[in-house]
Amino acid sequence: MSRIAIIGAGVIGAAIAWELSTLPGQEIHVFEAQSSPAQGATGAALGLLMAVLSERGAKKRLASLQRYHQIQTKLNLPGDQKGILHLYHDPQAWAQVQRKIPQRQKAGWSLQTLSPEQVTRQFPQINTTRINTSHLIGAILSPQEIQFQPIALTENWLNLAQNQGVSIHTNSPVVSVVPGQPIQLKLPDRAYCCDWLIVSAGLGSTQIPGLTAPFQLEPVLGQAIEILCPELENYPILYGNDTAIVPQKSGIVWVGSTVEFSQSEPPIPNAEQLDQLWQKACHLCPILQSKSWQKQWYGLRPRPVGQPAPILQIDPQFQGIIWATGHYRNGVLLAPFTADWVRQAIENQPV
Numbered sequence: 343m344s345r346i347a348i349i350g351a352g353v354i355g356a357a358i359a360w361e362l363s364t365l366p367g368q369e370i371h372v373f374e375a376q377s378s379p380a381q382g383a384t385g386a387a388l389g390l391l392m393a394v395l396s397e398r399g400a401k402k403r404l405a406s407l408q409r410y411h412q413i414q415t416k417l418n419l420p421g422d423q424k425g426i427l428h429l430y431h432d433p434q435a436w437a438q439v440q441r442k443i444p445q446r447q448k449a450g451w452s453l454q455t456l457s458p459e460q461v462t463r464q465f466p467q468i469n470t471t472r473i474n475t476s477h478l479i480g481a482i483l484s485p486q487e488i489q490f491q492p493i494a495l496t497e498n499w500l501n502l503a504q505n506q507g508v509s510i511h512t513n514s515p516v517v518s519v520v521p522g523q524p525i526q527l528k529l530p531d532r533a534y535c536c537d538w539l540i541v542s543a544g545l546g547s548t549q550i551p552g553l554t555a556p557f558q559l560e561p562v563l564g565q566a567i568e569i570l571c572p573e574l575e576n577y578p579i580l581y582g583n584d585t586a587i588v589p590q591k592s593g594i595v596w597v598g599s600t601v602e603f604s605q606s607e608p609p610i611p612n613a614e615q616l617d618q619l620w621q622k623a624c625h626l627c628p629i630l631q632s633k634s635w636q637k638q639w640y641g642l643r644p645r646p647v648g649q650p651a652p653i654l655q656i657d658p659q660f661q662g663i664i665w666a667t668g669h670y671r672n673g674v675l676l677a678p679f680t681a682d683w684v685r686q687a688i689e690n691q692p693v
């Protein structure tokens with residue numbers, strides 16, 4: 343029997359916990375510092391699974407999206423989604439995506455190209471006339487790219503893991519680690535020994551005394567807004583100009599950006615950037631101008647410094663320690679891929 347400890351119950355720790363629970367002969371414990379799961383970056387995320395038209399890291403993203411489609415019913419999450427409508431205003435990006443479409447379709451991904459006229463007919467709330475100085479050139483509907491509410495997703499994964507015998511400990515910060523065999527974890531009120539330690543603590547991953555992360559992480563601000571807009575209820579997710587408009591149930595709509603760089607250190611919510619995000623969303627979909635914000639929130643994305651996200655690495659120095667963190671903008675998307683990678687690392691390297 344091997345003992346496995348997972349630090350962090352964000353979407354990454356939760357996906358790993360469930361994946362490892364399918365291995366025979368493991369005793370698995372998840373330690374989460376907060377009083378409930380998904381309180382870090384995961385709790386702020388929009389939960390978009392954007393992969394099919396990606397340039398960078400496409401292989402991992404596509405594998406992860408595929409895995410979501412395989413496990414969606416087990417995860418007990420809604421399957422009646424309408425996909426993502428990618429809106430293009432930049433001729434260069436449009437030309438690039440045209441080259442990609444046949445490759446992706448050949449690999450089995452469904453993609454439908456829409457002219458601005460077709461967009462207007464099918465989705466009259468979308469502005470096809472002008473974004474700053476440019477017009478909508480065309481749109482691609484990608485029905486297999488979907489969205490999950492990140493908190494519900496994380497909780498469902500943890501529930502499934504718990505049903506398979508995994509122990510989840512909230513209010514349990516790991517205050518230090520002593521590497522070795524066994525690896526010793528110190529918590530405020532107890533200690534725990536394990537053979538494998540998975541560090542999936544988001545931005546907290548590099549802050550645990552006793553562990554020396556072979557990489558650095560930096561926090562990158564992400565902000566979002568919630569409004570009520572029943573007019574978009576049957577719309578797909580709209581994505582254009584780095585801005586996502588994400589219809590939920592009951593007329594609720596989330597608005598967020600995939601890129602946002604704060605000038606301050608550490609990053610703090612920034613009213614000017616939030617306003618820019620809102621202006622961009624209103625350009626894409628003018629009806630938003632008439633809506634008032636129900637709530638707004640922010641989170642810090644864990645970005646690896648000087649290397650691509652995510653960090654999936656067996657510790658080069660200490661046996662049994664696996665780093666699964668630094669997922670930056672795509673932790674929700676990459677959770678199944680990450681969990682699969684961790685399972686294979688453990689299966690291939692018995693301690």
Ligand SMILES: Cc1cc2nc3c(=O)[nH]c(=O)nc-3n(C[C@H](O)[C@H](O)[C@H](O)COP(=O)(O)OP(=O)(O)OC[C@H]3O[C@@H](n4cnc5c(N)ncnc54)[C@H](O)[C@@H]3O)c2cc1C
Nearest residue numbers: 350352375382383384390516544546564641672673674675
């Ligand atoms: C506004 C916004 C929008 C986003 N939208 C998307 C999106 O649409 N799609 C997408 O794929 N990604 C999105 N992301 C990125 C995504 O949120 C992150 O990549 C992902 O949540 C990272 O998950 P994680 O589990 O690694 O980290 P976290 O969610 O931060 O979880 C880490 C957990 O570890 C715990 N922890 C830390 N230290 C310790 C310790 N010492 N002991 C015990 N527990 C500890 C923390 O309390 C926390 O619960 C978005 C992010 C933001 C901010």
